[in-house]
Amino acid sequence: DAGVIQSPRHEVTEMGQEVTLRCKPISGHDYLFWYRQTMMRGLELLIYFNNNVPIDDSGMPEDRFSAKMPNASFSTLKIQPSEPRDSAVYFCASSFFSGYYGYTFGSGTRLTVV
Amino acid sequence: GQQLNQSPQSMFIQEGEDVSMNCTSSSIFNTWLWYKQEPGEGPVLLIALYKAGELTSNGRLTAQFGITRKDSFLNISASIPSDVGIYFCAGHYNTDKLIFGTGTRLQVFP
Numbered sequence: 001d002a003g004v005i006q007s008p009r010h011e012v013t014e015m016g017q018e019v020t021l022r023c024k025p026i027s028g029h030d031y032l033f034w035y036r037q038t039m040m041r042g043l044e045l046l047i048y049f050n051n052n053v054p055i056d057d058s059g060m061p062e063d064r065f066s067a068k069m070p071n072a073s074f075s076t077l078k079i080q081p082s083e084p085r086d087s088a089v090y091f092c093a094s095s096f097f098s099g100y101y102g103y104t105f106g107s108g109t110r111l112t113v114v
Numbered sequence: 115g116q117q118l119n120q121s122p123q124s125m126f127i128q129e130g131e132d133v134s135m136n137c138t139s140s141s142i143f144n145t146w147l148w149y150k151q152e153p154g155e156g157p158v159l160l161i162a163l164y165k166a167g168e169l170t171s172n173g174r175l176t177a178q179f180g181i182t183r184k185d186s187f188l189n190i191s192a193s194i195p196s197d198v199g200i201y202f203c204a205g206h207y208n209t210d211k212l213i214f215g216t217g218t219r220l221q222v223f224p
Contacts, residue, residue: 004156031210042117043157043202043214055210091156099212102147102204105156 004106006092012112018080021109023092024073031098034067034077035091037108043091049075050098082113118203120215128223133190135218137203142183143213145206148175151217152199160201161188193222 005024013019025032033048047057049069057067064083069075079086089110093103120137127133137146145164149157161172163179163186170177178187186203203215 033211042216045211048211050210093156098210099147099204099206100145102149102159102162103212105158107154108156 004092004094004104006090006106006109008109009107010110010112012114013082015083015113016081017113018078019082019086019111019113021077021079021090021092021111023075023077023106025075025092025094026104027073029094029096029104030072031095031103032069032075033093033095033103034075035093035105037089037091046077079111082111084113087111087113116213118205118213118215120201120203120218122218123216124219124221126221126223127193129193129195131193133193133197133220134187135189135201136185136187137205137215138185139205139213140184141205141207143205143207144183146177146179146186147204147206147212148177148186148188149202149204150199151202157200157202190220193220195222195224198222 007022034046036044046059047067052069067077089108091108093105095103118137118139147162148160151157161177166183167181168179174191176189200217200219202217204212206212
Protein backbone atom coordinates (compact mmCIF):
# COMPACT_ATOMS: atom_id res chain seq x y z
CA ASP A 1 0.00 0.00 0.00
CA ALA A 2 1.40 3.39 -1.00
CA GLY A 3 -0.10 5.13 2.01
CA VAL A 4 -1.79 8.52 1.94
CA ILE A 5 -0.39 10.57 -0.91
CA GLN A 6 -0.33 14.35 -0.82
CA SER A 7 0.76 16.80 -3.47
CA PRO A 8 2.57 19.03 -3.81
CA ARG A 9 5.11 18.53 -0.98
CA HIS A 10 6.01 22.20 -1.04
CA GLU A 11 4.12 25.21 -2.36
CA VAL A 12 5.27 28.80 -2.41
CA THR A 13 2.74 31.32 -3.62
CA GLU A 14 2.09 35.01 -3.53
CA MET A 15 -0.57 36.55 -1.37
CA GLY A 16 -3.89 36.67 -3.15
CA GLN A 17 -3.26 33.62 -5.31
CA GLU A 18 -5.38 30.49 -5.25
CA VAL A 19 -3.80 27.38 -3.77
CA THR A 20 -5.03 23.81 -4.21
CA LEU A 21 -3.72 20.96 -2.10
CA ARG A 22 -4.43 17.37 -3.12
CA CYS A 23 -4.82 14.10 -1.28
CA LYS A 24 -5.27 10.46 -2.24
CA PRO A 25 -6.37 8.39 0.76
CA ILE A 26 -5.65 4.73 1.35
CA SER A 27 -7.94 2.50 -0.68
CA GLY A 28 -10.77 1.18 1.45
CA HIS A 29 -10.58 3.90 4.07
CA ASP A 30 -13.93 5.60 4.55
CA TYR A 31 -12.79 8.65 6.52
CA LEU A 32 -10.61 11.51 5.31
CA PHE A 33 -9.31 14.34 7.46
CA TRP A 34 -7.55 17.62 6.66
CA TYR A 35 -5.28 19.07 9.34
CA ARG A 36 -3.15 22.19 9.59
CA GLN A 37 -0.02 22.29 11.74
CA THR A 38 1.76 25.38 13.02
CA MET A 39 4.18 25.94 15.87
CA MET A 40 1.71 28.20 17.64
CA ARG A 41 -1.48 26.15 17.30
CA GLY A 42 -0.22 22.59 16.88
CA LEU A 43 -2.40 20.17 14.91
CA GLU A 44 -5.76 21.67 13.99
CA LEU A 45 -8.56 19.66 12.39
CA LEU A 46 -10.00 21.65 9.51
CA ILE A 47 -12.61 19.33 8.04
CA TYR A 48 -13.37 15.65 7.70
CA PHE A 49 -15.37 13.45 5.36
CA ASN A 50 -17.10 10.11 5.78
CA ASN A 51 -17.87 8.21 2.60
CA ASN A 52 -17.06 11.36 0.60
CA VAL A 53 -19.58 13.47 2.53
CA PRO A 54 -18.33 16.44 4.62
CA ILE A 55 -19.27 15.78 8.25
CA ASP A 56 -17.69 18.57 10.22
CA ASP A 57 -16.14 21.72 8.76
CA SER A 58 -16.20 23.75 11.95
CA GLY A 59 -12.41 23.96 11.92
CA MET A 60 -12.21 25.69 8.56
CA PRO A 61 -10.84 29.12 9.47
CA GLU A 62 -12.96 31.21 7.11
CA ASP A 63 -14.72 31.29 3.79
CA ARG A 64 -11.44 31.46 1.95
CA PHE A 65 -10.99 27.76 2.69
CA SER A 66 -12.98 25.05 0.93
CA ALA A 67 -12.62 21.29 0.62
CA LYS A 68 -14.13 18.71 -1.67
CA MET A 69 -14.10 14.95 -2.00
CA PRO A 70 -15.59 14.09 -5.39
CA ASN A 71 -14.87 10.38 -5.00
CA ALA A 72 -13.37 7.88 -2.57
CA SER A 73 -9.85 8.26 -3.92
CA PHE A 74 -9.39 12.00 -4.12
CA SER A 75 -9.82 15.14 -2.07
CA THR A 76 -8.77 18.77 -2.43
CA LEU A 77 -8.31 21.66 -0.03
CA LYS A 78 -8.47 25.05 -1.69
CA ILE A 79 -7.49 28.44 -0.30
CA GLN A 80 -8.64 31.47 -2.24
CA PRO A 81 -7.31 34.08 -1.87
CA SER A 82 -4.27 32.97 0.11
CA GLU A 83 -2.76 35.13 2.87
CA PRO A 84 0.61 34.98 4.65
CA ARG A 85 -1.07 33.72 7.84
CA ASP A 86 -2.13 30.60 5.92
CA SER A 87 1.52 29.51 5.85
CA ALA A 88 1.64 26.13 7.59
CA VAL A 89 2.00 22.41 6.95
CA TYR A 90 -1.25 20.85 5.78
CA PHE A 91 -1.80 17.15 6.39
CA CYS A 92 -4.32 14.78 4.97
CA ALA A 93 -5.12 11.60 6.89
CA SER A 94 -7.42 8.67 6.26
CA SER A 95 -8.86 5.91 8.40
CA PHE A 96 -11.11 2.93 8.49
CA PHE A 97 -13.87 2.94 11.08
CA SER A 98 -13.39 6.50 12.35
CA GLY A 99 -10.51 7.00 14.79
CA TYR A 100 -10.71 3.69 16.63
CA TYR A 101 -7.71 2.22 14.86
CA GLY A 102 -5.99 5.55 14.38
CA TYR A 103 -5.35 7.60 11.29
CA THR A 104 -2.70 7.21 8.59
CA PHE A 105 -1.21 10.58 7.73
CA GLY A 106 0.32 11.74 4.50
CA SER A 107 3.71 13.46 4.40
CA GLY A 108 2.08 16.87 4.28
CA THR A 109 2.24 19.96 2.07
CA ARG A 110 4.36 22.83 3.35
CA LEU A 111 2.64 26.01 2.20
CA THR A 112 4.43 29.36 2.23
CA VAL A 113 2.47 32.46 1.25
CA VAL A 114 4.66 35.48 0.64
CA GLY B 115 -10.87 22.72 19.09
CA GLN B 116 -10.28 20.43 22.04
CA GLN B 117 -6.73 19.28 22.68
CA LEU B 118 -5.26 16.96 25.26
CA ASN B 119 -2.60 18.20 27.66
CA GLN B 120 0.78 16.60 27.18
CA SER B 121 3.80 17.01 29.40
CA PRO B 122 6.51 17.84 29.28
CA GLN B 123 6.30 20.21 26.32
CA SER B 124 9.90 19.43 25.40
CA MET B 125 12.73 17.25 26.58
CA PHE B 126 16.46 17.46 25.99
CA ILE B 127 18.18 14.25 27.02
CA GLN B 128 21.39 12.35 26.49
CA GLU B 129 21.58 9.18 24.45
CA GLY B 130 20.95 6.14 26.62
CA GLU B 131 18.60 7.85 29.04
CA ASP B 132 15.03 6.72 29.58
CA VAL B 133 12.15 9.04 28.68
CA SER B 134 8.70 9.40 30.21
CA MET B 135 5.85 11.54 28.97
CA ASN B 136 2.15 11.67 29.70
CA CYS B 137 -1.14 12.87 28.39
CA THR B 138 -4.18 13.93 30.39
CA SER B 139 -7.79 14.71 29.58
CA SER B 140 -10.84 15.99 31.38
CA SER B 141 -12.91 13.42 29.48
CA ILE B 142 -12.69 9.63 29.34
CA PHE B 143 -11.59 7.81 26.25
CA ASN B 144 -12.06 4.27 24.95
CA THR B 145 -8.89 4.34 22.86
CA TRP B 146 -5.51 5.94 23.42
CA LEU B 147 -2.97 6.21 20.62
CA TRP B 148 0.62 7.41 20.49
CA TYR B 149 2.16 8.93 17.36
CA LYS B 150 5.67 10.07 16.45
CA GLN B 151 6.35 12.83 13.97
CA GLU B 152 9.82 13.14 12.48
CA PRO B 153 10.97 16.37 10.85
CA GLY B 154 9.36 16.90 7.44
CA GLU B 155 6.97 13.98 7.78
CA GLY B 156 3.47 13.26 9.01
CA PRO B 157 2.75 11.59 12.35
CA VAL B 158 3.16 7.83 12.38
CA LEU B 159 1.24 5.52 14.70
CA LEU B 160 3.45 3.84 17.33
CA ILE B 161 1.10 2.17 19.79
CA ALA B 162 -2.66 1.74 20.21
CA LEU B 163 -4.33 0.99 23.57
CA TYR B 164 -7.92 -0.23 23.91
CA LYS B 165 -8.47 -1.18 27.56
CA ALA B 166 -8.09 0.69 30.84
CA GLY B 167 -4.95 -0.46 32.61
CA GLU B 168 -3.51 -1.99 29.44
CA LEU B 169 0.26 -1.94 29.08
CA THR B 170 1.62 -2.39 25.54
CA SER B 171 5.18 -2.44 24.24
CA ASN B 172 6.68 -1.83 20.82
CA GLY B 173 10.42 -2.42 21.02
CA ARG B 174 11.89 0.13 23.41
CA LEU B 175 8.54 1.90 23.69
CA THR B 176 5.98 1.09 26.35
CA ALA B 177 2.61 2.80 26.70
CA GLN B 178 -0.12 2.51 29.30
CA PHE B 179 -3.83 3.24 29.23
CA GLY B 180 -4.58 4.97 32.54
CA ILE B 181 -6.99 3.21 34.88
CA THR B 182 -9.20 6.31 35.07
CA ARG B 183 -9.39 6.34 31.25
CA LYS B 184 -8.42 10.02 31.41
CA ASP B 185 -4.70 9.63 30.92
CA SER B 186 -1.99 7.70 29.16
CA PHE B 187 1.78 7.36 29.48
CA LEU B 188 4.61 6.65 27.07
CA ASN B 189 8.07 5.50 28.07
CA ILE B 190 11.10 5.15 25.85
CA SER B 191 13.99 3.14 27.24
CA ALA B 192 17.65 3.62 26.34
CA SER B 193 17.03 6.52 23.95
CA ILE B 194 18.97 6.78 20.70
CA PRO B 195 19.42 9.74 18.31
CA SER B 196 16.71 8.48 15.93
CA ASP B 197 14.12 8.87 18.71
CA VAL B 198 14.19 12.60 17.97
CA GLY B 199 10.82 13.99 16.99
CA ILE B 200 7.47 15.15 18.32
CA TYR B 201 5.36 12.61 20.18
CA PHE B 202 1.60 13.04 20.13
CA CYS B 203 -1.05 11.28 22.14
CA ALA B 204 -4.57 10.96 20.78
CA GLY B 205 -7.83 9.83 22.33
CA HIS B 206 -11.02 8.43 20.85
CA TYR B 207 -14.48 8.05 22.38
CA ASN B 208 -17.45 7.00 20.28
CA THR B 209 -17.03 9.85 17.83
CA ASP B 210 -15.70 10.03 14.34
CA LYS B 211 -12.57 11.90 15.21
CA LEU B 212 -9.46 11.64 17.36
CA ILE B 213 -8.55 14.33 19.85
CA PHE B 214 -4.82 15.05 19.68
CA GLY B 215 -2.45 16.21 22.38
CA THR B 216 -0.27 19.29 22.19
CA GLY B 217 2.85 17.19 21.61
CA THR B 218 6.15 16.52 23.40
CA ARG B 219 9.24 17.55 21.47
CA LEU B 220 12.15 15.18 22.15
CA GLN B 221 15.76 16.01 21.43
CA VAL B 222 18.47 13.39 22.03
CA PHE B 223 22.11 14.37 22.26
CA PRO B 224 24.87 11.82 21.58
